[in-house]
Amino acid sequence: MTSIAPKVPILNITLDNISQQKLLANLKRGGWVTTPNIDHLVKTRKDEVFDTIYHKADYLVCDSQVLIFVAKLMGYRIADKISGSDFFPVFYEYYAHDPEMTIFLLGAMEGVAEKACHLINEKVGREMVTGVYSPPFGFERDPAECAKIVDLINQSRANVLLVGVGAPKQEKWFYRHRHLLKHVTVAFGFGATIDFEAGNVPRSPRWMSHVGLEWLFRLSCEPKRLWRRYLVESLPFFLDLGAALLGRYRLHRPIGILLQEAGFLTEGQLQELIEWYELRQPLPLEQILLAKGVVQPPVLQFFETVLPRLGERSGVDLQSRSAIVQLCEQAGLLTPQQLRELEASDSPSPELVAIERGWLSAQMVRLLQLAIPSGGLTLKPEAALYRAGLIDFDWIAAARAYQRNPQWLTLGELAVARGLISHRLLVFMQEHQAELSALPDPQALRDRLVAAGLAAPNGLERAA
Known part of the structure; x- marks a missing residue:
């Protein structure tokens, strides 16, 4: 009927x-x-x-x-x-x-x-x-x-x-x-x-x-x-029709629509992303690395703004024994808890303890050891990331390919690159897209993201 x-x-x-x-x-x-x-x-x-x-x-x-x-x-x-x-x-x-x-x-x-x-x-x-x-x-x-x-x-x-x-x-x-x-x-x-x-x-x-x-x-x-x-x-x-008639089709609503309904994007921001996408404007290499989740915003911000002028912008006593691990915590490479453990250790070089525990790379420590005596180090972000061991040549080559073909990025990745959402939120939405698409209304969508720790319960702000 x-x-x-x-x-x-x-x-x-x-x-x-x-x-x-x-x-x-x-x-x-x-x-x-x-x-x-x-x-x-x-x-x-x-x-x-x-x-x-x-x-x-x-x-x-x-x-x-x-x-x-x-x-x-x-x-x-x-x-x-x-x-x-x-x-x-x-x-x-x-x-x-x-x-x-x-x-x-x-x-x-x-x-x-x-x-x-x-x-x-x-x-x-x-x-x-x-x-x-x-x-x-x-x-x-x-x-x-x-x-x-x-x-x-x-x-x-x-x-x-x-x-x-x-x-x-x-x-x-x-x-x-x-x-x-x-x-x-x-x-x-x-x-x-x-x-x-x-x-x-x-x-x-x-x-x-x-x-x-x-x-x-x-x-x-x-x-x-x-x-x-x-x-x-x-x-x-x-x-797809055959799958639907057999009850096997799963709806996948666009990530951009889900982000807007959840309050992470305004209509104007979504339109700007689409405008950029359609005009195929190239992104800086470091923004592509953000979009792909290779580096996180605190890391990139550290290499762009703090590393060139450590003495002025870090707020860290560069002569202290824990200077390197404090700088790494600023860059988001160590958690506050890890920093406390390292500062409480008896080692005269807490950074070596961090390397032993697998918390930091030896390349990152060497880069800061080079930068601290001169009060900073001026490098292009991708060069600094490479010398710190945070990216390799393969990722640099891949990012340059995305620069030549910006349409390869998704709208969600572009939102990450522009700092509108976190890569963690995007990955969650991609992995649970069918589930989120099936929710009955925007409030149910927001409630699901709150439960996942990706949105604040009092409104539309994303959790840190």
Whole structure:
């Protein structure tokens, strides 16, 4: 027996089970609409940023007859199939006589959006589409081009934006720039809709769409572009579906969303991380070492700020017998308890006791023995870490590879690199991602992190 529920979970997304008429009416108040289909589900599975952004949309409406069949297998009934290319003409006709609704079209090849603009305005009998732009290839990673697009949209004063540059590019671009769009209250990520409106791409017969074969029609029209998407890349969806039907699928919500719900990231911080990730800006080598948990923040801070000027910044009597172990405690290489034990020992060189007990490396001790007589030692952080025996050449080479390919880092690792969360918290969330994803609400998530000693019980601060 199937039921109409307001939310329908399908694998890693949750559909908003809303009728087309209700969605039309709701959009008078604004909203960001995305249209999940199998291709989107597969892409969110592989693309952490896309998956994170997908959770930010106001409406996730079903754009797939196949997903309707899947929902039915799971005991749900979808109110309406709402595909972008079908919904958009219904939308502009619904608001044809509402002068407050004006549209900007972003996407398609040169001249196509202008043609769509002319045809739409002719249908509604007014200048409803007030601006269009066909961006060049790679525009999303060109800050100057993106700023130009934002200016064009703002100058048009349109309050409805249709971005039709394909998923996940369209969703990522809107999320990154939405706070700069002064008038936009309604946003659509509707793929090839501009081409459909211009008449450049044929629509499938309605009967094919109704029985879930629209993909076959589109494949026959554009085999070179679409064969991999439909015949190869969609296979993981069906494997996950099989696991779900057997009760073996485990939901993994994006780490960025979990961090935000737990109070470790603000919306602005999450957006900054995504902005950095999409622009692929390189990080300093030492921040990559932090991201990977190779070194901890106190160690790095010590080598960057204290080691060059030990006499001025350490606050340690460099002539005392315990100077080296005190400095190592400052660097986070010894615990306060270990320091007390070493200072209480009878040895004239407590650092040698620390080496014997495996608490310190001989390289670290030699580095400080070299630095203390001159009151400090100026080295690049990676050189100091290497000489202290805290990293090796393999880690330096790996970090440089990440510098060349910053997209290899995850959003969680980037948050660690930027000092927003600890590596310990990230590791816990990665190891318990399925468990944390299944918790019913943010409070339950925070309670779980408090129980693990990773958050303070009185609020959102992380424990030391």
